[in-house]
Amino acid sequence: MFDIRTAHAEDCARLVPLLGELGYPTAEADLAARLDTILNRDDFAIFIAVSGSQAAGVICLTLLPSLYRAGLQGAITTLVVSQAVRGQGLGRQLIEHGESWLHGRGAVNVVVNPSNYRQAAHRLYETAGFSGTGVRVTKSLAAT
Numbered sequence: 717m718f719d720i721r722t723a724h725a726e727d728c729a730r731l732v733p734l735l736g737e738l739g740y741p742t743a744e745a746d747l748a749a750r751l752d753t754i755l756n757r758d759d760f761a762i763f764i765a766v767s768g769s770q771a772a773g774v775i776c777l778t779l780l781p782s783l784y785r786a787g788l789q790g791a792i793t794t795l796v797v798s799q800a801v802r803g804q805g806l807g808r809q810l811i812e813h814g815e816s817w818l819h820g821r822g823a824v825n826v827v828v829n830p831s832n833y834r835q836a837a838h839r840l841y842e843t844a845g846f847s848g849t850g851v852r853v854t855k856s857l858a859a860t
Contacts, residue, residue, distance in 0.1 A: 718772055718806055720813050723762035725751050730764065730771035738796040761817050765797075765806055773797040775810040779821055790818030790826035795837070802836075811844045 723731070728748045735742045754760050754776075765773040776794035792814060797807045818826055829852040830837040 717804070718765040718767050718801075718809065720763050720765045720809060723751075723755070723764040723774065725755060727751075727764050727771065730766075731774055734771055734774050734796045734798060735794075737799055738794070759821075761814070763810065763813055763817070765810060767801065771798070772801045773806045773810050775814045777814045777818055777826075779818065779823055785824070787824035788822045790815075790821075790823035792826060792828040795828070807840045808844055811840075 725748065728744055728751055731751075732742055732744050732747055735747065751762075754762060759779040760777065762774065762776045764771055774794065774796055775792060778791050778793055780789045780791060782789050792811070795807065795810060795814075797810070815826060826846075828841055828846065830841065
């Protein structure tokens with residue numbers, strides 16, 4: 717039903733609505749610039765789920781070395797499933813696809829930091845085997 721594949725620069729227009737659904741409205745030109753940086757990295761991956769000609773979901777992952785543990789840590793930096801197809805198992809499929817990519821590159825674990833208000837995402841991650849191990853705190857470094 718869903719074809720999960722590596723995202724390409726040509727997918728930019730398909731990804732913009734998904735980021736909007738996630739709560740991050742993004743201009744196509746801005747996303748194109750980000751994709752140009754990200755898609756040339758070996759430690760970052762973006763997988764898009766397509767149904768027909770529409771993007772149904774996306775997962776972004778990265779690998780991080782750690783000072784306090786051996787091996788690489790994987791991180792899910794973005795996961796969104798279109799509202800139109802939620803509840804059909806695509807979120808879980810994207811997580812499994814991402815975990816396979818991370819494991820194949822030496823990651824020994826994977827972390828994700830969903831916002832407190834994303835309760836449905838918390839349930840998804842729990843059913844996928846994730847457990848709460850800490851609290852995320854953030855600080856903007858953008859010029860004020």
